[in-house]
Amino acid sequence: MKIELIINGETRSADADPWKRLLDFVREDLRLTGTKEGCGEGECGACTVLLDGEPVNSCLVAAGQCAHRRVTTVEGLARGELLHAVQRALVARGGAQCGICTPGIAVCAAHLVDEGLVSGDRARDRVRELLAGNICRCTGYQLIVDAVIEAATDVAAGEAAAEVHE
Amino acid sequence: MESRAVGASVARVDGVAKVTGRARYLDDLDAAGVWHGMTVRSQIAHGVLEGIDRDPSFDWSRVVVVTAEDIPGKNVITLIEDDQPALVPVGGEVRHVDEPVALVAAPTRALAYAARAAIRPRIRPLPNVFTIDDALSARVKLHGDDNVFKKFSIRKGHARDEEIEAALAGCAHVIDSVYRTSAQEQMYIEPQAMMASWIGDACHVTGSMQCPYYVHKAMKPLLDLHAEQAIITQTVTGGGFGGKEEYPSMIAAHCALLARKAHAPVKIVYDRDEDIAATTKRHPAVIHHRLGIDREGNLVVAAIDVVMDGGAYATLSAVVLSRGVLHAAGPYKCPMVKIVGRVVATNHPPHGAFRGFGAPQTTFAYERQIEKAAKRVGAPPLAYRRKHALREGDTTATGQTLTYSVGTDAVLDALEQVAGPKPAKTGTSASGAPVRRGRGVCFYFHGAGFTGSGEQRLAGRATVALTRDGRFEVRASSTDIGQGAITIFTQLAADALGVSPSLVEVVDPSTDRVPDSGPTVASRTCMVVGGLVEQASRALRGRISAWGREFGRANESIASLAHDVAADLGPLEETVQYQPPPGIAWDDETYTGSAYPVFGWAACLVDVTIDLDTYEVAVDRCVQAVDVGKAINPTIVRGQIDGGTLQALGWALLENVVYKDGKVANANMTNCIVPTFADAPELETIIVECPYPFGPHGAKGVGEIPMDGPAAAVANAVGDALGLDFDTIPITPEMIATRMRRS
Numbered sequence: 001m002k003i004e005l006i007i008n009g010e011t012r013s014a015d016a017d018p019w020k021r022l023l024d025f026v027r028e029d030l031r032l033t034g035t036k037e038g039c040g041e042g043e044c045g046a047c048t049v050l051l052d053g054e055p056v057n058s059c060l061v062a063a064g065q066c067a068h069r070r071v072t073t074v075e076g077l078a079r080g081e082l083l084h085a086v087q088r089a090l091v092a093r094g095g096a097q098c099g100i101c102t103p104g105i106a107v108c109a110a111h112l113v114d115e116g117l118v119s120g121d122r123a124r125d126r127v128r129e130l131l132a133g134n135i136c137r138c139t140g141y142q143l144i145v146d147a148v149i150e151a152a153t154d155v156a157a158g159e160a161a162a163e164v165h166e
Numbered sequence: 167m168e169s170r171a172v173g174a175s176v177a178r179v180d181g182v183a184k185v186t187g188r189a190r191y192l193d194d195l196d197a198a199g200v201w202h203g204m205t206v207r208s209q210i211a212h213g214v215l216e217g218i219d220r221d222p223s224f225d226w227s228r229v230v231v232v233t234a235e236d237i238p239g240k241n242v243i244t245l246i247e248d249d250q251p252a253l254v255p256v257g258g259e260v261r262h263v264d265e266p267v268a269l270v271a272a273p274t275r276a277l278a279y280a281a282r283a284a285i286r287p288r289i290r291p292l293p294n295v296f297t298i299d300d301a302l303s304a305r306v307k308l309h310g311d312d313n314v315f316k317k318f319s320i321r322k323g324h325a326r327d328e329e330i331e332a333a334l335a336g337c338a339h340v341i342d343s344v345y346r347t348s349a350q351e352q353m354y355i356e357p358q359a360m361m362a363s364w365i366g367d368a369c370h371v372t373g374s375m376q377c378p379y380y381v382h383k384a385m386k387p388l389l390d391l392h393a394e395q396a397i398i399t400q401t402v403t404g405g406g407f408g409g410k411e412e413y414p415s416m417i418a419a420h421c422a423l424l425a426r427k428a429h430a431p432v433k434i435v436y437d438r439d440e441d442i443a444a445t446t447k448r449h450p451a452v453i454h455h456r457l458g459i460d461r462e463g464n465l466v467v468a469a470i471d472v473v474m475d476g477g478a479y480a481t482l483s484a485v486v487l488s489r490g491v492l493h494a495a496g497p498y499k500c501p502m503v504k505i506v507g508r509v510v511a512t513n514h515p516p517h518g519a520f521r522g523f524g525a526p527q528t529t530f531a532y533e534r535q536i537e538k539a540a541k542r543v544g545a546p547p548l549a550y551r552r553k554h555a556l557r558e559g560d561t562t563a564t565g566q567t568l569t570y571s572v573g574t575d576a577v578l579d580a581l582e583q584v585a586g587p588k589p590a591k592t593g594t595s596a597s598g599a600p601v602r603r604g605r606g607v608c609f610y611f612h613g614a615g616f617t618g619s620g621e622q623r624l625a626g627r628a629t630v631a632l633t634r635d636g637r638f639e640v641r642a643s644s645t646d647i648g649q650g651a652i653t654i655f656t657q658l659a660a661d662a663l664g665v666s667p668s669l670v671e672v673v674d675p676s677t678d679r680v681p682d683s684g685p686t687v688a689s690r691t692c693m694v695v696g697g698l699v700e701q702a703s704r705a706l707r708g709r710i711s712a713w714g715r716e717f718g719r720a721n722e723s724i725a726s727l728a729h730d731v732a733a734d735l736g737p738l739e740e741t742v743q744y745q746p747p748p749g750i751a752w753d754d755e756t757y758t759g760s761a762y763p764v765f766g767w768a769a770c771l772v773d774v775t776i777d778l779d780t781y782e783v784a785v786d787r788c789v790q791a792v793d794v795g796k797a798i799n800p801t802i803v804r805g806q807i808d809g810g811t812l813q814a815l816g817w818a819l820l821e822n823v824v825y826k827d828g829k830v831a832n833a834n835m836t837n838c839i840v841p842t843f844a845d846a847p848e849l850e851t852i853i854v855e856c857p858y859p860f861g862p863h864g865a866k867g868v869g870e871i872p873m874d875g876p877a878a879a880v881a882n883a884v885g886d887a888l889g890l891d892f893d894t895i896p897i898t899p900e901m902i903a904t905r906m907r908r909s
Contacts, residue, residue: 033194034187036404038355039438043835046355074187083185091181094801097809098648099184100356100404106185124848132844135835137353137405138648140808142849143801 005066007032008076018064022056023047025063026073034074034103038135045134048104049073055108057133074103077110085151085158086110095147097138105134109148118152171657171667172863175801178653179672180402180646192359192373192401197431200361201230202275203424204282205434206268207444208260211296211513211828212308213289215254218268221284229281230428232269234258237423239390243415244383247315247480250516252388252419260289261308261478262515263829264444266416271424271432294513296828298452298473301510308478309511315476316484316509318491320757322563323502325467330504333467337458341538345455345531346894347877349475349823350448350816352520353840356404357441360414362421363431367391369422372399375414376406377685379643382677384415389422399676406647407813408519411687412482413445443833446518447823449474449486449509451527453494457535463543465500465554468563472507472528477516483509486517488617490524492761493874495563496532497556497574497611503563513828519687521810522873525612526817533608533878534893537885547882548585548769551609552578566760569749571866573767573793573856578609580791580852581769589773589786591887599779603786604887609769610875613762614858614867615690618752621744621763626684628698630659630706631739636729638663638706640672640699641739642683644691649869650802651691655699657798658862662703665725681741689766689867692798693858698742700862705740747860764858766871767793770811772879776887781899781906783819783884784847788876791852795866800853803868807851810872816841818877822896 004013007030014029026032026049035058038046042057049058050072077084086109089095096102108131112118118126127148128141136144183189206218218233220226234241234255243250254260254267270281293306300306301313309315325333334340360373369389375381378398385396398418403410417434424432436445451474458467472490476483491507522529540550555574561567589603615621629641640659646652652672660667673679683695707724713735714720714727731738752759773787790811797803820839824831832838857864881892890905 027194032187033190036191036356037193038357039835041438041834041836044355074185078186083182087182087185090185091177094175094178094805096178096181096184097650097805098354098356098403098405099180099189100191100354102184103187128843128846132842135355135840135842137355137407137813137840138809139805140810140812140849141843141846142808142851143805145843145848 001064003063003067005068006070008072016063018062020063021059022049022061022063022066023058026058032073032075036100036103038100045108046101046104048108048134050107050111055111072107074106077106084110085154086113086148089147089151093143093147093150095139095144101134101136105131105136105144108134109151113148113152113155118148119156123149123152171660172798175799176653176657176667178650179656180652189402191356191404192361192433193435195361195401197361197363200431200433201271201273201428202278203269203271203421203432203434204278205266205420206270206282206285206287207264208267208287208289209263210260210289210291211263212294213260213291215256215258215260215267215287216290217256217288219286219288224281224284229270229272229277230424232423232427236427237388240387242387243419244387245412245481246484250479250481252416262513264515266420269420269424271428294828296512296514296825298475298510301512313511314508315480315511316487318488318507318757320491320503320505320563322565325502325504330467330469330502333502334456334458334469337466338461339459339542341457341535341542343455343535343893345453345534347451347527347530348896349450349517350520350821351442351823351838352407352409354405354407354409357436357438358410358413358417358445359435360417360421361431361433362418362425364425368395368397370397371418371422372401373414373418374403374410375400376410376645376647376687378645378675378677379682380412380685381415381418385418385422388419397676397678399674400645403645403647407521408523409445410647411519411685413518438835439833442838443830444515446481446516448520449476449483449517449524449527453528453531455531455535457539459539459543463539463545463550465498467502468495468500470494470505472505474509475512475514475517476509477512477514479516481516481518483517486519486524490528492564492613492617493525494528494532496536497609497767498536498554499556499560505563514825521813522870523688526814526874526877529610529874530877530895533610533875534881537882547607548578548582555609562761564761565758571764571795571856571858573854576854576856577767577769577791577793580854581771581789584789584850585771595777599777601778602776602887603774604883604885605771605773606879606882606886607769607771608875608879608882611765611767612689612867612871612874613765615694615763616688617761618754621694622746624684624744626695626698626744627681627741628683628695628702629681629739629741630699630702632706632710632728632732632737634732634737636732638665638670640670641680642695642699643675643680644683644695645675645686647686649806650799653802654692654696654798658696658700659703662700663707663724669725689869689871693861693866694744696865697862698744702740702742705742706738709738763860764866766867768871768875770875770879772876772883774880774883774887776884776902781902783897785815785880786847787850788815788847789850789852790872791854792871793854793856794868795858795861796855796864797853798863798865803853804851806868807872808849810870811849811876812841812846814873814876815880818880818895818897820896820898
């Protein structure tokens with residue numbers, strides 16, 4: 001079956017079994033290998049992508065379910081060479097070590113930051129709650145939390161600055 | 167030359183590739199026409215392989231099947247003992263569940279799965295050994311007459327057994343306890359992954375690994391190859407923690423055998439359940455520790471018996487045990503010590519390397535003992551440790567006199583400065599449940615680099631080269647497995663050369679391009695290999711400077727000379743081989759002398775809250791003050807300490823590999839759990855720097871040390887909260903419930 005979807009803003013299609021995991025469809029058929037498989041059972045979050053703007057484990061979603069829907073992978077976070085605030089902060093703060101969980105964390109964290117879900121007094125706790133589906137074995141999470149908070153602050157400041165310019 | 171990159175938190179050189187998804191791990195690479203390999207495994211733990219049955223209704227023409235008969239050389243995964251086959255031969259003995267007995271490969275993964283399901287090993291069962299006690303009873307013999315793979319003894323004070331017993335009998339207090347620690351899964355998030363292809367008579371292996379030269383060493387006899395016919399290249403590796411130290415040789419062997427028969431490149435990527443079930447884990451250990459102290463609390467005598475479950479094959483067990491016993495007496499002044507360590511054969515899958523490498527097990531035991539000793543004499547826990555800890559001039563259990571870089575007071579001071587008041591003992595949780603709170607501390611050390619004369623035997627080498635285009639290359643077999651090796655090497659080389667880090671490239675470790683710098687293990691990459699990189703860089707800089715002087719350009723920078731030197735002299739390179747620091751002597755026969763050239767030192771504080779309705783333990787605070795000598799890159803060092811700390815907290819409270827009839831019963835991430843964002847406390851990491859005079863800029867090991875101590879601090883904290891001793895980890899809610907009911 002021909003499956004057409006909007007991947008990182010671009011409409012693309014490929015012939016595939018509708019039961020194929022979205023993870024495999026993205027990696028094999030669309031050749032976007034940034035999305036990783038860590039467990040294949042929805043535990044580790046390495047395969048996180050956004051489906052119509054919401055984070056999902058792409059190992060648990062059938063490609064056929066995604067027809068004509070919007071999928072965002074890690075490749076869709078940067079604008080050309082301009083990194084997303086979360087990506088920038090992960091590099092600067094040491095939030096990526098071996099890097100295999102990083103695409104999933106970057107996608108999920110970018111969603112949290114872009115949607116303004118991690119602001120306020122309890123921001124660090126919110127990050128920990130909302131990223132709890134993404135397992136990292138290298139960092140102890142500390143520097144990832146730092147990075148997401150920094151990115152959220154940057155984005156909020158950027159938006160405030162944009163409002164002033166308007 | 168003033169240092170610029172070293173000591174700065176330079177961003178990782180591979181950072182952008184990793185956050186954008188551009189970094190290519192093994193499963194992201196596909197050679198043209200690559201086939202998929204799968205492993206057929208034993209279903210039972212011990213038996214004789216009588217045959218390998220194939221379903222006659224399956225179309226075998228589309229796949230290849232490999233058995234032990236297809237091995238052109240020696241059927242062994244070369245490591246220490248050469249006792250582990252790549253594939254159990256028909257007529258041979260299966261020694262653990264999920265042991266490889268045959269391999270299949272097919273053009274698609276689906277077909278390979280189908281082929282694997284159509285093969286069934288026929289195994290005649292033999293009696294099993296699943297516990298350390300059963301192994302020691304030797305009723306079933308798996309290894310020699312006593313099932314002991316390796317035994318070590320350490321004696322300090324030249325004490326005979328009778329003298330030890332007499333000394334214990336004469337002590338005011340004897341703390342006599344048995345400690346048990348569980349198997350732990352490394353749980354790197356990238357499963358094991360490897361690919362092999364044959365080009366002419368040369369075998370090219372690429373994949374996720376810590377030690378390309380270990381794989382190289384294993385491929386030669388197995389495939390009957392000359393050194394240059396085995397070319398091993400590491401790909402970007404998604405975590406290792408020891409789990410990709412020895413096991414990759416097995417998967418490389420399998421890929422190479424399949425590729426040879428299929429006449430196509432073959433890749434094997436383990437499914438998570440297979441990875442957890444079949445690959446190595448931390449050795450479970452039982453430690454009987456008797457500590458005799460006098461009325462004032464001074465340590466008089468320690469008698470320590472360490473037994474580890476090695477699993478079915480020797481693998482690295484002897485070395486893990488060695489590190490375990492060398493740390494077993496801890497960083498404390500004690501004139502009389504006897505340590506006996508044994509690692510035994512069982513029918514569990516082989517246990518192997520995991521961050522800390524035996525030291526976390528024995529550290530858990532001695533730091534529980536010290537806690538009990540302090541309590542016995544009514545001394546505050548930290549003050550007791552400070553009073554009896556080793557300082558410069560003191561000797562360790564092996565008789566090593568410490569003459570430099572002892573961080574005892576520095577780490578204890580750092581911890582005390584931030585400790586703050588103890589939390590209130592009782593209270594109520596947010597959900598209204600009654601809680602108890604407690605605090606635990608621990609103090610510990612970790613030897614950096616290979617044990618004893620290991621580094622001399624390895625004679626690791628590293629090369630720094632000036633390339634034709636006036637840039638610099640670092641060539642070393644140390645792999646970046648997330649710990650930041652390539653960034654650290656870039657910083658060290660750049661400063662030693664006197665050039666910008668942007669002019670330095672660390673080449674991908676491939677055995678045809680880099681010298682053998684030794685394996686990426688033992689907290690040695692920065693301290694040992696980084697030191698070689700620095701020395702080679704200095705030597706190369708000397709040659710470039712000499713050229714500058716000769717041509718009247720002595721005032722020019724190395725960067726500006728480099729291009730012209732390369733044009734004039736062609737590419738240059740300098741290779742440096744490891745030389746031990748002066749005064750290092752080790753006797754393998756008596757296990758005495760300088761066990762390590764230097765130790766890192768650390769102190770840890772943990773506050774816990776225990777919910778008295780659910781018995782869940784929450785870690786509210788975890789402070790670690792860790793002496794790393796010199797933080798070449800503070801952010802990377804911080805990341806190492808944080809990561810090791812959380813693995814240790816996980817081991818203390820929730821990580822456990824459960825065996826049932828020799829099979830891992832929780833071989834998936836849903837049940838074999840590791841801490842998540844929500845489980846982790848805010849980690850308060852303090853970097854302490856007591857320089858090592860022979861390390862690059864003073865650096866010593868950092869990778870492993872944070873793993874050793876926190877488990878004891880957690881047990882001490884839980885004990886403080888509940889007034890009970892917890893000597894077995896993980897301390898699960900079920901365990902606490904049982905103990906609370908009993909008390």
